[in-house]
Amino acid sequence: MKTRHFGALAGAVAVAIALTGCVPNRASADxxxxxxxxxxxxxxxxxxxxxxxxxxxxxxxxxxxxxxxxxxxxxxxxxxxxxxxxxxxxxxxxxxxxxxxxxxxxxxxxxxxxxxxxxxxxxxAGKTSKASQSESRQIAQAVTNYISYVKDQSGQLLTATQKFAAAYAAGEVAAARAQYPATRRFYERIEPTAEQFGDIDPALDLREADLEQGQAWTGWHRIEKDLWAPAGYTAATPAERTKLADKLVSDTRKLYDLVHAKDFTLTIDQISNGAIGLMEEVSRTKITGEEETFSHTDLWDFMGNVEGADVAYGIVRGIASARGVDGRAVVKQLDTRFAAITAQLSAYRSGSGYVPYTALSTAQVKELSDGVNALSEPLSKLTSIIVE
CATH class of the missing domain: 2.60.40.420 (Cupredoxins -  blue copper proteins)
Structure with a gap:
């Protein structure tokens, strides 16, 4: 969840997702x-x-x-x-x-x-595109493939959310806790797409620390607090649980409907900038453990973000590789660093999930942070390479 409130833009549908990494991109050569x-x-x-x-x-x-x-x-x-x-x-x-x-x-x-x-x-009016007919077909296929991925993930998210919400509304705390991080992982993989649609991301993923005065708090983290209640917290009533669960499912269905609409599309730079944005979110906020304040299931979110970024990168990888020496150099770095961060996260597997983030030492958190930053540096160059 990015710490952004939409104000005057609430409800607006964004047409692009131009997110970048925390390291400067290489400027376009043209x-x-x-x-x-x-x-x-x-x-x-x-x-x-x-x-x-x-x-x-x-x-x-x-x-x-x-x-x-x-x-x-x-x-x-x-x-x-x-x-x-x-x-x-x-x-x-x-x-x-x-x-x-x-x-x-x-x-x-x-x-x-x-x-x-x-x-x-x-x-x-811009210059005539340098892309050949073959390159144009490659770009069109990449966009088609990524849209298919987003649709698939949103479908799995909706199905898993319905199951999770039913358990939560019924007061089945153990079942809901078990399903919470695994279900959110679908969302974390495609979060940049959700952020295109004005009020969807805040409704689903707003954290308590980012609430504005008088703003209604709904979504995953509102339910997270109820499932992992801190000291002094008054648990939600059955009616309140049902209301929160229904709202979560309703907002997730809105996301599903939006990405399955006939006019839904993306551009190649949205795909690469989305990958950059996913890793930027890890390095800026999630590495501190602020995302999952109550459940400490942050490592599930990390892996979801890495998986989503890796898929987006993989879809545009061939385009970047064809962009000369610079493109091949970035691809070589990204192949190595995606593998490295995946291996780092896999070291914290526990059963079918991950250890609580609070179980990591300061040194282990720093190691993860260094791995994320090492990946973010070449990833930040990706968009400027593929849109030349």
Whole structure:
């Protein structure tokens, strides 16, 4: 779950998922990076226009708080791209594929609340694509394959959620606890897709620490707290359990319906940026153990994120490998580092699952963090390579 609240964008359907890693991407070889200077109350882009195609933004946070850079579509509701978790004093490069049209750029201090310094950004007609007919077919097949994966995972998620919700509503605590992390793993594999659909991700995956005043808390972590109740907590009544369970199933079905809709599609950069975003989420928040505050089933989430990122990478791997020396070098690194992080996580298997995150020593957490960072560095280059 990314720590972001949607404010004025609530309910909007995002058209892109442009997430990147915490390490700067290599800028596109065909376009100069546009400098974005961010402060607590300004969001200035060096140029207000760019040719269509892959556009690279070099975002520097000169403010006092973590920030987020967004590109909105012409209606100012749909998200054409966003780069989150830009810490104070840091600079990140971020690549997104933009078609000709009118957009708006803005930032969001603290990644919550209203957009800051909304400005018009125009994308003009781009250059003729360099992709050959064969490459175009390869890209189209990659997109088709990934959409099929998302549909499959959302279907398995819905089925498992219905079973979990039934156990929870019936007060079968042991059964619900056992099913909780395994069911969430389906969600963790495709979370970037869920984040496209405005209010779906907060409804399903909002953490207690990210609640805004007066905001209703539903979803997995609300139920998690009830199943692993901390001291002083008042357990949900049977009626409250039923309401929470029904809402969880209903919101999961919404996600299922959205990805199975006839007009649902993705772009190749959304797939690669989704992989980057999954690993960024691990390195930014999950490595601290804040995701599963009550159940400490974080390692299930880690593995789900790694599996989802690995699938997305595997689907675009051939495209990256065909992009010359740079592409082959990144592929070689990613093959090695995905295998390494998978092996690290597998060392903490226990039965059909994983040990509690609280069982790991400080040294073991650092080792995992180092493995995630080692993977994130080459992964952050993936989008700029495949959209050249």
């Amino acid at each position: 376009a100069e990076a546009l400098a974005v200077s961010v402060t607590d109350d300004t969001c200035t882009v060096s140029k207000a226009t760019a040719p269509g195609g892959p556009v690279t933004f070099q975002v520097t946070n000169n403010g006092t708080d973590v920030n987020e850079f967004e590109i909105l579509a012409a209606d100012k509701l749909r998200i054409a791209g966003e780069k989150e978790n830009i810490g104070p004093g840091t600079t990140v490069n971020y690549v997104v594929q933009l078609a000709e049209g009118t957009y708006y750029t803005a930032c969001k201090k603290g990644m919550v609340g209203d957009l800051v310094d909304v400005r018009t950004f125009t994308v003009t």
